[in-house]
Amino acid sequence: MLQIDHLTTADAKVTLDDVSFVFEAGKIYTILGRTGAGKTELLRALMGLNPLTVGTVKLDEEDITERPIRARNMSLVYQQFINYPHLSVLDNVAFPLRRQGKDKAEAHALAGQMLTTVGLGEFLQRRPAQLSGGQQQRVALARAMVKQSRILMLDEPLANLDYKLREQLREEFPRLVADNVESVILYTTTEPREAMELGNTMIVMHDGRVIASGAPADLFAHPPTKDTASVISDPPISFISGFVRDNCLYFSEGHLAPSEGLLLPADGPVTIALRPDAIEPDGAFNAQIGLSEFSGSQTIIHLDFDFGRAIMMVDGIEAFTAGNDISVSIRSEHIMLFAPDGGNITLRNNQNG
Amino acid sequence: MNKVYHTLKTIFLLGWSIFVVFPFLWALTTSFKDANAITSGATYIPWVDFEPSSQGWTSLFTTGSQGINIIGPFIDSAVVTLIASLVSLILGTLAAYGLSRFEYRLGFVKNSDITFFFISQRIMPPIVLAIPFFLMLKELGALDTIFGLVLVYIALLLPIAVWVMTDFFSGIPKELDEMAMTDGCSPIGAFFRVILPNSVPGLVVAGMFCLIFGWNDFFFAFTLTFTETQLLPVSIVSLNSSVTPWWSLSAFALISVAPLACVAVIVERYMSRGTMSGAIR
Amino acid sequence: MLSSKHFFLLPALLTLVAIILFPLLFTVRVSFSSWDVFQSGLDFIGGSNYVRVFEDQRFWQSLQRLSLLSIISVSLQYTLGFALALAVWKQVRGGRLMRVLFLIPMMTTPVVMSVIWRTVFHESLGPVNDILSAFGVGPVPWLSSATGAFISVLIVEVWQWTPFMFLLLLAGLVSLPKEPYLAAAIDGAGTWRTFWQVTFPLMAPITIGALIIRLIEASKIMDTVYVLTSGGPGTATETSSYYIYIRGLRDFQIGYSAALSLVYLVIMIISLTIIAKLLLRMLVGKDE
Incomplete structure (x- = not known):
């Protein structure tokens, strides 16, 4: 169990601001946040690479805040494919074992096994520079895992890979780390899909703080704050300012918004959040088509309403001409409401409890 | 145009190469000369301008009053x-x-x-x-x-x-x-x-x-x-x-x-x- | 407490402080003494050595001469070095050989080559006058006239140090990005325009670095002069370093030469700083 309390850093572009959390062994924690949210800084602070101004790090009740990096029993996979350029792939993976005092034969045997697991069994004698990016990252992963360290950290490990390799390695990832049942696994990413797919628990960071955490599906369905909703939605969620009056929901321009099934708060301003699945073609709202783009087998259309901008997503590749008018409907069951302070105040009739 | 440029470039490179090499070549030929070949004015080509001698080189490795110890x-x-x-x-x-x-x-x-x-x-x-x-x-x-x-x-x-x-x-x-x-x-x-x-x-x-x-x-x-x-x-x-x-x-x-x-x-x-x-x- | 970071820095730092800083401070102290061949030791005579420096015409003339020599020789080295680097840059046939050849002079010991150059410039027995006479020129008094001696020193300096410019500038050219050239080619820019609008601006940082390094080195000129002309004829090629050397280690006026060398050092630092600032403004400021 890894417990961090009030981690705070200074002297850096991105600083951590009072981060506390308890991590349990054998689970994968995905840390989701935009660039600059403090994900890397959190990992580096855990590692002892960034000095803390306040805070403690405890591993199994033992305070390791002041422990030198080499004695922390942690390992880290960087976003850039960093391996020891002067060592062969096998020696790269054997390196941490040798530092633990294992003899050469044993280190090589274990390293060889690990490399076979990550699918590099035939490249043992190559230098890292002779491998592809994906293979280099596999070496880094093997080196991080081979020590069976208590904490395995991966800092956007797939970010620098091209699409195909990223998908492939992401699919394999749970299998690769399956043996590390003793380890706390921390995995940072900027991609909501990746975070939700890989994490047992998802931690959302913003501006150097943890702003939400929990099971990925729950967090996605009920983001506690507007910032959280914004970070975990991809394609982006649209926020439109509105207000409630006489138990009716209005967009800012005075357009009545659909609110069937929603329990509206008292009169006053609210922020209406529309995920792309809240908007469908044909209906009562008129909008102008802005940009339209393709993502996989879906089309993402940016819409300009009188009251603001929102994004609609339709299945299949369809041509929408920019500048044309379109009518759409907005589905109230996918609307979320946020209070002016950012808190989620969406309540639905059919919700139990 | 291109041809003129190319010719100029070649002349320049060639000229500079000669300038760079010249003192070395001069030193090399001089090291094989004897007193005659030097005091009679500049000479360049061994066997044609002068009769080469190895005393320049041997003197460096001889000790004693005649030699120079390198x-x-x-x-x-x-x-x-x-x-x-x-x-x-x-x-x-x-x-x-x-x-x-x-x-x-x-x-x-x-x-x-x-x-x-x-x-x-x-x-x-x-x-x-x-x-x-x-x-x-x-x-x-x-x-x-x-x-x-x-x-x-x-x-x-x-x-x-x-x-x-x-x-x-x-x-x-x-x-x-x-x-x-x-x-x-x-x-x-x-x-x-x-x-x-x-x-x-x-x-x-x-x-x-x-x-x-x-x-x-x-x-x-x-x-x-x-x-x-x-x-x-x-x-x-x-x-x-x-x-x-x-x-x-x-x-x-x-x-x-x-x-x-x-x-x-x-x-x-x-x-x-x-x-x-x-x-x- | 000594942590591991001090293991890295301290040995070098202490070594340098011990070898450089103490002697330098000692020089400052000596410059206020009348230490010379008749009376050695540290007495205190106030600033009279410095007063003497400011009245010493020979010193100020040597500084002027040094500036002239440095500026002309470094400009020539830069122009020729850049031209050579450009010419060799994309040269495929024999390029490798030429690169090695062009680098050799900077690897050779200046005084040793000066000994050779002395024979080359020899008025009656040297090859230069011999070749010139074939064209009906000469004999040129290379080392025995003021102008001839100055030009001889200049030629040797250019021969020795153009390779250094060539090395830096060629290394710079090799690592230039390709995209601007593509853009220039698409715009239909010719060789000449491509050079002035793409190559030269991109090379500005290296140009500044190279010019400053060479000016620093050139301002110390002394070896070549010592062997080629011994500062002569008269004082025609006497540089500041050489003059201070004569006062200090030949006439053994230790106190006075300490004052001279400190004035020289301060002037050098000030003028090199000004030159560096000016170069930065000229070459980088223009493009932004």
Whole structure:
């Protein structure tokens, strides 16, 4: 169990601001946040690479805040494919074992096994520079895992890979780390899909703080704050300012918004959040088509309403001409409401409890 | 147009090549001349203009009143240059690594100031230091000794090593050191096990510059040594001012510039790989 | 407490402080003394050595001469070095050989080559006048006239140090990005315009670095002069370093030469700083 309390850093572009959390062994924690949210800084602070101004790090009740990096029993996979350029792939993976005092034969045997697991069994004698990016990252992963360290950290490990390799390695990832049942696994990413797919628990960071955490599906369905909703939605969620009056929901321009099934708060301003699945073609709202783009087998259309901008997503590749008018409907069951302070105040009739 | 440009370029390159080679060729032919071939005016082609003789070369290896001993100065030069370069390279590499990876603070003095202190030593004209060096070595009893010269040359070469290596290390990602430490190395272990083995190109460039500046120094050797210790540049200058014949001078000169002329081949290799550009900025 | 970070820095720092800083401070002290061949030791005579420096015409003339020599020789080295680097840059046939060849002079010991150059410039026995006479020129008094001696020193300096410029500039050219050239080619810019609008601006940082390094080195000129002309004829090629050397280690006026060398050092630092600032403004400021 890894417990961090009030981690705070200074002297850096991105600083951590009072981060506390308890991590349990054998689970994968995905840390989701935009660039600059403090994900890397959190990992580096855990590692002892960034000095803390306040805070403690405890591993199994033992305070390791002041422990030198080499004695922390942690390992880290960087976003850039960093391996020891002067060592062969096998020696790269054997390196941490040798530092633990294992003899050469044993280190090589274990390293060889690990490399076979990550699918590099035939490249043992190559230098890292002779491998592809994906293979280099596999070496880094093997080196991080081979020590069976208590904490395995991966800092956007797939970010620098091209699409195909990223998908492939992401699919394999749970299998690769399956043996590390003793380890706390921390995995940072900027991609909501990746975070939700890989994490047992998802931690959302913003501006150097943890702003939400929990099971990925729950967090996605009920983001506690507007910032959280914004970070975990991809394609982006649209926020439109509105207000409630006489138990009716209005967009800012005075357009009545659909609110069937929603329990509206008292009169006053609210922020209406529309995920792309809240908007469908044909209906009562008129909008102008802005940009339209393709993502996989879906089309993402940016819409300009009188009251603001929102994004609609339709299945299949369809041509929408920019500048044309379109009518759409907005589905109230996918609307979320946020209070002016950012808190989620969406309540639905059919919700139990 | 293109043709004219091409012709001009070829003429320019050819002309410069001749200019570069000329003193060497002249020295080479002169080293095989005898008194007749020199005092009768400039001669160029052996067997045609003059009858070659090997006395220029043999005189360098004969001892006694007729001979000029090149072996002693050559060894002295080599020893001083190699030791000073090696020490400078070791100290300079360590300092450069420290400056590129750790934060030092001494009052208002920061890393960049320390780096500047090292590099700014190159601005110091040798003459400014020559007099205090002279007096200092006299106090130490190290005038006219190899030890004294090595000491002075370290001051001369250390800034070069720090300069080249600081730049080199700034090009090695910090993540590499960090990874070594997470893998169980101490900061010093990380340097020796991981950074140093990956620094060979930088070390070669820095070492080469040290060798060049050490081997080619004349001024300090000239002011701080007399008879016991004699480096090549000083010996040739003292030969020059006595009545040494041109053939011996030429042979002597060729032998003393030969080792480093070979270094040009290594420099070229690193330059075309693009490794040098980092070391320059 | 000594932590591991001090293991890296301290040995070099202490070595340099011990070898450089103390002697330098000692020089400052000596410059206020009358230490000379008749009376050695540290007395205190106030600033009279400095007063003497400011009245010493020979010193100020040597500084002027040094500036002229440095500026002309470094400009020539830069122009020729850049031209050579450009010519060799994309040269495939024999390019490798030429690169090695062009680098050799900077690897050779200046005084040793000066000994050779002395024979080359020899008025009656040297090859230069011999070749010139074939064209009906000469004999040129290379080392025995003021102008001839100055030009001889210049030629040797250019021969020795153009390779250094060539090395830096070629290394710079090799690592230039390709995209601007593509853009220039698409715009239909010719060789000349491509050079002035793409190559030269991109090379500005290296140009500044190279010029400053060479100016620093050139301002110390002394070896070549000592062997080629011994500062002569008269004082026609006497540089500041050489003059201070004569006062200090030949006339043994230790106190006075210490004052001279400190004035020289301060002037050098100030003028090199100004030149560096000016170069930065000229070459970098223009393009932004």
